[in-house]
Amino acid sequence: MTDTQEYDIIIVGAGFAGVHQLLNVRKLGLTAKILEAGGGLAGTWYWNRYPGARVDSEMPIYQFSDPELWKDWSFTEYYPDWRGIQAYFRYVDQKLDVKRDVLFNSRVASAHWNDSVNRWTVTTEDGRVFRAQFLSLCTGIGSKYHVPDFKGLDTFKGEVHHTARWPEEYDFTGKRAGIIGTGATGVQVIQEIAPVVAHLTVFQRTPNLTLPMRQRKISVEEQKKMKTLYPILYRRRYQTFAGFPYDLDPKPVADTTPEERALAFEDQWEKGGFRLWFGSYTELYTNQKFNDEVYVFWREKVRERISDPELQEKLAPMRPPHPFGVRRPSLEQRYYEVYSQPNVTLIDINKAAIEEITPKGLKTSDGVEHELDVLVLATGFDMVTGGITSIDIRGQDGIPIKEKWADGVQSYLGLASATYPNMFWIYGPQSPSSFSNGPSSIEYTSEWIINCIKHMKDNNISSIVPTEEAQHAYSEHVDQLGAAGLWLGAKTSWYLGTNIKGKKTQMLQFPSGIPPYAKLCNDSASKGYEGFHLKHPHA
Numbered sequence: 338m339t340d341t342q343e344y345d346i347i348i349v350g351a352g353f354a355g356v357h358q359l360l361n362v363r364k365l366g367l368t369a370k371i372l373e374a375g376g377g378l379a380g381t382w383y384w385n386r387y388p389g390a391r392v393d394s395e396m397p398i399y400q401f402s403d404p405e406l407w408k409d410w411s412f413t414e415y416y417p418d419w420r421g422i423q424a425y426f427r428y429v430d431q432k433l434d435v436k437r438d439v440l441f442n443s444r445v446a447s448a449h450w451n452d453s454v455n456r457w458t459v460t461t462e463d464g465r466v467f468r469a470q471f472l473s474l475c476t477g478i479g480s481k482y483h484v485p486d487f488k489g490l491d492t493f494k495g496e497v498h499h500t501a502r503w504p505e506e507y508d509f510t511g512k513r514a515g516i517i518g519t520g521a522t523g524v525q526v527i528q529e530i531a532p533v534v535a536h537l538t539v540f541q542r543t544p545n546l547t548l549p550m551r552q553r554k555i556s557v558e559e560q561k562k563m564k565t566l567y568p569i570l571y572r573r574r575y576q577t578f579a580g581f582p583y584d585l586d587p588k589p590v591a592d593t594t595p596e597e598r599a600l601a602f603e604d605q606w607e608k609g610g611f612r613l614w615f616g617s618y619t620e621l622y623t624n625q626k627f628n629d630e631v632y633v634f635w636r637e638k639v640r641e642r643i644s645d646p647e648l649q650e651k652l653a654p655m656r657p658p659h660p661f662g663v664r665r666p667s668l669e670q671r672y673y674e675v676y677s678q679p680n681v682t683l684i685d686i687n688k689a690a691i692e693e694i695t696p697k698g699l700k701t702s703d704g705v706e707h708e709l710d711v712l713v714l715a716t717g718f719d720m721v722t723g724g725i726t727s728i729d730i731r732g733q734d735g736i737p738i739k740e741k742w743a744d745g746v747q748s749y750l751g752l753a754s755a756t757y758p759n760m761f762w763i764y765g766p767q768s769p770s771s772f773s774n775g776p777s778s779i780e781y782t783s784e785w786i787i788n789c790i791k792h793m794k795d796n797n798i799s800s801i802v803p804t805e806e807a808q809h810a811y812s813e814h815v816d817q818l819g820a821a822g823l824w825l826g827a828k829t830s831w832y833l834g835t836n837i838k839g840k841k842t843q844m845l846q847f848p849s850g851i852p853p854y855a856k857l858c859n860d861s862a863s864k865g866y867e868g869f870h871l872k873h874p875h876a
């Protein structure tokens with residue numbers, strides 16, 4: 338029999354969201370424990386250490402906004418890599434002693450609510466038991482990695498690595514490597530390993546509509562000067578669509594001239610990052626004609642960098658594979674040049690399908706067996722919901738959340754769910770999550786939760802749970818926002834759950850940006866948590 342440990346709040350996950358929650362519940366004087374499956378801090382950056390793994394949000398926006406943390410910290414690159422982010426988390430730990438409240442290598446197996454005592458009982462896979470009034474799920478959007486059911490995968494004699502479970506050391510030098518997947522991850526791996534491998538075969542299903550990263554080194558001096566603006570920048574995040582220092586232009590495209598638009602596209606392209614995506618006109622997501630115009634601009638920019646017409650068509654086809662921006666673009670650095678190297682082959686698997694993995698490599702439907710020493714699976718995740726549904730979470734009616742969500746996610750405000758009292762999640766289903774900069778979205782939701790808990794403590798409220806009506810109305814609202822855009826134009830998209838067989842097709846994120854999302858959350862809070870049922874002890 339294991340002793341049960343009591344806390345005010347159990348936090349699952351030690352990435353940006355979990356650490357932000359911990360540091361802020363400490364300020365309320367509450368007791369907290371983070372249960373973390375990995376062996377270190379940094380969440381997704383603990384697991385994703387594949388070659389080239391790098392943040393796609395520029396500094397200073399990809400860090401905590403607390404001046405205590407940024408005043409003495411400087412990144413060395415505008416877009417830090419996973420080592421830079423891990424170093425940042427080590428610094429945060431040194432400064433605020435995060436780790437004293439974290440239990441590593443502790444994957445949460447279940448969380449069951451007991452209505453009579455208003456407590457969650459949380460159990461880890463290795464049998465430790467915790468009890469807490471609050472449960473904060475900070476499991477991120479990409480914690481459950483996905484390996485498609487490739488025939489013969491277990492027969493392969495070489496090494497197979499999914500990008501989210503990368504070995505401590507792996508040297509590609511002189512190896513014949515194959516990679517399946519050209520999502521945000523695949524693009525980073527491909528451009529990183531192409532210069533060192535003997536041969537690289539890329540198996541592409543959909544070309545990535547990438548954007549230029551414009552990476553640069555950044556000095557401590559430069560950052561020192563920028564720091565005077567940080568407080569403004571961090572406040573501004575909540576006023577822009579995606580939590581970046583730039584924003585979508587709501588001006589109707591019909592009121593603009595082609596020249597004005599062309600100059601805007603050029604400017605966004607030259608500055609780089611997500612500007613052509615999150616700094617374009619709002620109509621990008623609803624107006625097919627305008628979307629096509631952006632695609633043509635993108636296509637021609639990319640084609641300028643590829644000389645072979647066949648490669649041009651594979652990587653930047655004349656007809657868009659899907660509307661621009663309805664899937665996550667990757668930021669690239671030298672991606673297109675890689676394909677002109679003699680040691681790189683690009684296979685379009687729509688023409689030569691993956692038939693099976695063999696002991697020697699991978700066989701495509703044109704009869705070719707591609708011999709490989711290593712196969713990299715950049716095949717993504719059960720995104721957005723997988724981190725939550727892989728835990729056996731049961732609320733007031735004892736029904737596991739996985740069952741509840743089998744026909745689609747239901748939430749209120751993208752942070753709580755009816756019948757699961759005192760449970761919140763951050764950067765998960767029906768919130769802006771990855772349709773915005775991580776730390777911006779995370780800090781907004783985390784602050785909302787902290788304020789809610791404070792309100793409960795100040796007003797002697799023992800539990801809070803969304804009403805079924807409020808949840809239904811909110812979920813329908815998110816579905817409608819999803820249906821109103823061009824999102825369904827993508828054949829496979831983790832935004833819609835269509836990357837996982839059998840998963841309900843549904844807009845999984847709040848797709849209209851941080852300001853309208855924050856307005857809904859703020860309105861509820863300012864009306865005494867409208868849409869929630871609040872319970873006083875013994876009520």
Ligand code: NA7
Pocket residue numbers: 479485486517518519520521522523542543665686691715716717718771829830831836
């Ligand atoms: P993604 O974006 O889901 O990409 C997965 C890639 O793997 C994508 O190119 C898929 O093709 C490909 N894929 C998946 N299943 C198969 C099968 N069965 N056959 C061939 N190809 C397949 O995951 P990432 O890890 O790149 O990025 C996830 C997010 O994490 C990222 O957006 C950031 O927000 C962080 P498809 O394109 O669907 O045709």
